[in-house]
Amino acid sequence: MYELVRRHLGKVVAGAAMAVTGTAVAVAVTLPGSAGADEAPRVASAAPGSTTSGTSGTAGTTDAARGDGPAPGPATLASAPPEGAKGVGTDPLTDDELERAEALALTPPAAAAQRDARRNAEGGRGPQHLATELADPAPGERSGGPRRAVVRFYDYGRDELLTRTVNLDTGKVERSGAQRGVQPSAHPEELRAALRLILDSPLGKGVKEDYEDATGKELTSTDQLWFNGDVYRTYREENVPPQLAKCGEHRCVRLVTKVLNGAWIDTRGLVVDLSARTVTRVG
Secondary structure (H helix, E strand, O other), X not given: OHHHHHHHHHHHHHHHHHHHHHHOOOOEOOOOOOOOOOOOOOEOOOOOOOOOOOOOOOOOOOHHHHOOOOOOOOOOOOOOOOOOOOOOOOOOOXXXXXXXXXXXXXXXXXXXXXXXXXXXXXXXXXXXEEEEEEOOOOOOOOOOOOOEEEEEEEEOOOOEEEEEEEEOOOOEEEEEEEEOOOOOOOOHHHHHHHHHHHHHOHHHHHHHHXXXXXXXXXXXXXXXXXXXXXXXOHHHOOOOOXXXXXXXXXXXEEEEEEEOOOOEEOOOOEEEEOXXXXXXXXX
């Protein structure tokens, strides 16, 4: 932003100089920060022999330059239109559809018996929800057909990616599959679980010390940090530690963190194996 303002001001001043020397027309230039709010704009004198508009022999001051005229009214925030329970066509899934799709994907007869054996990123009961998105229409299906949702979970108990396609009109799971060794992008809940493991591990001592140095306060909760990150992929790394050799088969993530509205805290050297619930230093 600073660079854009600097270039724009340079063009304004250069344009003023060209107008004065080349065409001998007086140009009013107000320099930002050089005059108070109540001062009039500085006016460049016209070149000898030139003529100017106005009876005083100098360039006239317009209403815009004086700041005359009514002030703009306060900005208003328009409310979003109410969202229906069901979208139409290729509309994004509504909140109601997202909730229903996830519930349907977790409760088909074949999955109900296995649900208690599955585990999420915190080690709790049930698979970890990753994403829900609108499914493409079936081949040969006309527009306006049934709306379907693709729901993805990760089962930390078996290190499997579970994918289920739900027909939102009929409430049935039309397709279901499980894959190993497939690692889609991490969900924010997984990243929070990884950060919690870092703070609870001996390797989290440095993170806590950096936070206290930056804020003067003790770091006791993940809510005190902004964080982001994604899956750690060993094929992109050199000298992968033996403890991380199973990443790819296991669900592993790496984080970037910072103090809320403050300094960065370098956690890139720490990799969390969420499947094994371990923290390892790399690099």
